[in-house]
């Protein structure tokens with residue numbers, strides 16, 4: 326297939342691009358390089374043997390976006406492009422709503438205008454809002470959009486709705502919404518990994534910065550949650566498993582809208598992550614217990630059985646793999 330990957334130079338987009346190329350697809354990337362680097366293209370080539378055609382285009386620029394679609398007849402679009410920093414979204418909500426929502430609307434318009442009928446959208450477990458507190462385990466059929474605590478999360482939820490409404494108006498559209506849990510790790514080659522601009526928000530990038538001495542210490546946000554060790558638990562998923570989930574989704578697209586959780590189904594605590602990182606790296610990390618972070622839930626975990634049943638996909642890599650691959654990425658890139 327000819328596939329357009331928006332946000333293809335980003336963390337999950339680049340790993341997915343590699344899996345698509347490995348499976349024999351032709352990939353073009355559209356990215357504005359807001360939170361990624363052009364060098365990623367060379368690294369994709371080194372790993373996969375193919376350098377994807379690259380369009381430095383902002384989805385907010387509808388004219389340029391449409392030109393990309395008129396230039397190549399795509400069979401499918403995988404849409405990663407978007408802003409994803411929770412804290413920043415609270416400070417700059419309009420920027421988040423404009424970029425993520427208007428960007429997606431422009432993409433859907435360009436797809437419609439050029440007859441592209443397959444879309445995979447990069448959503449998040451964040452759309453379940455505060456559901457995780459009660460059951461911990463999240464199922465696709467649960468209500469979404471209740472108790473979301475930040476504009477970033479709302480954009481994901483709103484985009485899901487926009488896609489649903491678009492699919493109602495165009496019955497020939499197949500859209501698959503993938504709700505990611507907590508992606509971690511890096512490609513085995515160590516060439517690509519997570520490289521956020523500025524100070525990271527998520528646990529693993531912070532742990533790695535502390536490990537490198539670029540941040541003074543790790544603050545564990547709360548040890549008084551109702552979990553075995555008192556720290557929060559999350560469903561961490563290796564980014565390569567996540568990337569392969571997109572491939573499975575692409576191979577099993579159905580008319581209408583399908584929704585799948587992409588997670589491991591196993592929740593791991595913050596303390597367990599830190600212990601594993603220290604064990605595998607052989608280095609103790611400076612750390613202290615801090616206050617709870619606003620908006621955090623005790624347990625967030627996928628029920629991934631639908632993806633297994635319908636997409637024949639499940640995670641294969643472990644947290645130890647993710648940490649070892651992250652350390653390999655740091656070694657190669659430092």
Ligand code: UD1
Pocket residue numbers: 409411449450451478507526527528529531543544545546547557558559595618619620621622625
């Ligand atoms: C967060 C977002 C979620 C988003 C996801 C991916 C919130 C409430 N949720 O998920 O919407 O989809 O990132 O970008 O922001 N932790 C520490 N110390 C740190 C950093 C994190 O103890 O310095 C803990 C957190 O309290 C949490 C766990 O590590 O319990 C994971 O945090 P994080 O990586 O930010 O992911 P989520 O909060 O699960």
